[in-house]
Amino acid sequence: MTATDEPVLQAHFEDTIARMSRIEPRDWMPQAYRATMIRQIAQHAHSEIIGMQPEGNWITRAPSLRRKAILLAKVQDEAGHGMYLYGAAETLGADRADLTEKLIASRQKYSSIFNYPTLSYADVGVIGWLVDGAAICNQVPLCRSSYGPYARAMIRICKEESFHQRQGYELLLTMMAGTQEQRDMVQDATNRFWWPSLMMFGPPDDASPNTERSMAWGIKPHTNDELRQRFVDMTVPQAGRLGVTLPDQRLRWNEARGRYDFGPVDWDEFNAVVSGNGPCNAQRVARRKAAHDEGAWVREAALAHAAKSEGQHCERARLTTAPHHG
Ligand code: BYC
Numbered sequence: 001m002t003a004t005d006e007p008v009l010q011a012h013f014e015d016t017i018a019r020m021s022r023i024e025p026r027d028w029m030p031q032a033y034r035a036t037m038i039r040q041i042a043q044h045a046h047s048e049i050i051g052m053q054p055e056g057n058w059i060t061r062a063p064s065l066r067r068k069a070i071l072l073a074k075v076q077d078e079a080g081h082g083m084y085l086y087g088a089a090e091t092l093g094a095d096r097a098d099l100t101e102k103l104i105a106s107r108q109k110y111s112s113i114f115n116y117p118t119l120s121y122a123d124v125g126v127i128g129w130l131v132d133g134a135a136i137c138n139q140v141p142l143c144r145s146s147y148g149p150y151a152r153a154m155i156r157i158c159k160e161e162s163f164h165q166r167q168g169y170e171l172l173l174t175m176m177a178g179t180q181e182q183r184d185m186v187q188d189a190t191n192r193f194w195w196p197s198l199m200m201f202g203p204p205d206d207a208s209p210n211t212e213r214s215m216a217w218g219i220k221p222h223t224n225d226e227l228r229q230r231f232v233d234m235t236v237p238q239a240g241r242l243g244v245t246l247p248d249q250r251l252r253w254n255e256a257r258g259r260y261d262f263g264p265v266d267w268d269e270f271n272a273v274v275s276g277n278g279p280c281n282a283q284r285v286a287r288r289k290a291a292h293d294e295g296a297w298v299r300e301a302a303l304a305h306a307a308k309s310e311g312q313h314c315e316r317a318r319l320t321t322a323p324h325h326g
Contacts, residue, residue, distance in 0.1 A: 022148035025091040045085035046110035084153040115278030122185035128168015146218030201228040
C-alpha cells in the first residue's frame with residue numbers, strides 16, 4: 001500500500017460502515033479499529049474462560065445427576081465461546097498464546113462479574129438468570145456488529161446464552177417452590193449478584209472512553225447506560241414472577257418515562273474490581289495461570305503431533321510426486 005492509497009481505503013472502510021455492511025479480515029481497516037476490536041474480543045474471550053470458574057465450583061456438588069449434566073454442559077459452552085472468540089481475534093492478527101499471557105499477567109481485562117464468589121448452589125441459578133440475562137441483553141445487538149467474524153460468533157453464542165438463562169431461571173423457579181431455606185438462598189444470591197450484574201454493562205456513558213468511537217464504527221450499537229436500563233426493565237417483572245425482591249429501595253416504575261427508575265450503582269466498587277481488587281481477582285487469575293501451566297504438556301504433545309503429521313504428509317507427497325526409476 002502506498003501513502004496515496006490510504007484515503008481511498010479509508011473512504012471504502014467508512015462507506016462499508018455507513019451501509020451497515022461488514023468489515024472482513026482481509027479488508028483494510030484503520031489501525032485503531034483493529035486495536036479496538038482486538039481489545040473487545042480478547043476481553044470478551046477472557047470473560048468466557050474466567051467465567052467457567054465461579055460455576056465450575058459447583059459441578060461436583062450439584063444436587064442431582066440432571067443438575068450436574070446441565071451445569072457441565074453450560075460450563076463447556078463457555079469454553080466453546082472462548083474458543084470462537086479467540087479465533088475471531090486471530091483473524092485480526094492477534095496471537096492466542098499472547099492473549100493468554102496478557103490475561104494471566106493481568107495486562108488485559110475480563111468482566112468484573114466473575115470476581116465475585118459463588119457461595120451457595122442458588123448462585124448457579126442467579127448467574128444464569130441475571131449474568132446470562134445481562135450478557136444476552138448486551139450481546140444480541142453485537143450480532144449486528146461491524147466486524148464480520150465477531151458478529152457471526154455472537155449469533156451462535158447468543159443462542160447458547162439463551163439456554164443458559166433459561167436453565168438458571170428454571171432452577172430458581174424450582175428452588176422458590178421448595179423450602180423456606182431454599183427461598184432464602186435464592187434471595188441471598190439475588191442480593192449479592194444484582195448490583196454486580198448492572199456493572200457488567202460498563203461505566204456510565206459519561207465515563208466510558210470507548211463508546212462514542214465504537215458506536216461511530218458500528219462496533220457497539222447502544223451505549224452502556226441504554227443497555228443497563230433495558231436490562232432493568234426486562235428483569236423487574238421476572239423478579240416479580242419469581243417472588244424475589246431486588247435489593248434497590250429506589251427501584252420503581254416511572255410512568256412518564258415508561259421505564260423503571262433505579263438507584264445509583266457503586267462505581268467505586270466497580271473501579272476497584274476492574275483494577276484487580278475485587279473479592280476473587282487474585283484467585284481467578286491464579287487458577288487460570290495454574291490451568292495454563294498444567295496444560296503445557298498437552299500443547300507440547302499437540303505441536304509434536306502436528307509436526308509429525310506434517311512430516312508424514314511431506315514424505316507421502318514426495319513419494320507420490322517422485323519420478324519412477326526402472
Ligand atoms: N468489567 O469505554 P468502555 C458472559 C472496561 S461474558 C471489566 O465502556 P467498551 C458470560 C472496558 O473494556 C461477559 N472491564 O468500554 C461468561 C474498557 O477497557 P480498556 C463479557 C470493563 O468496550 C461466562 C474500560 O472498562 N461480555 O457473558 O466500549 C458465564 C472502559 O469501558 C467492564 C463482553 O465482553 C466490566 N464490566 O464497553 C456467563 C461483551 N466494563 O479500554 C456469562 C462485549 C467496561 O480500559 N463487550 N470495562 O481496556 C462489550 O460489549 C463492551 O466491551 C463493554 C464495555 C460494554 C463491556
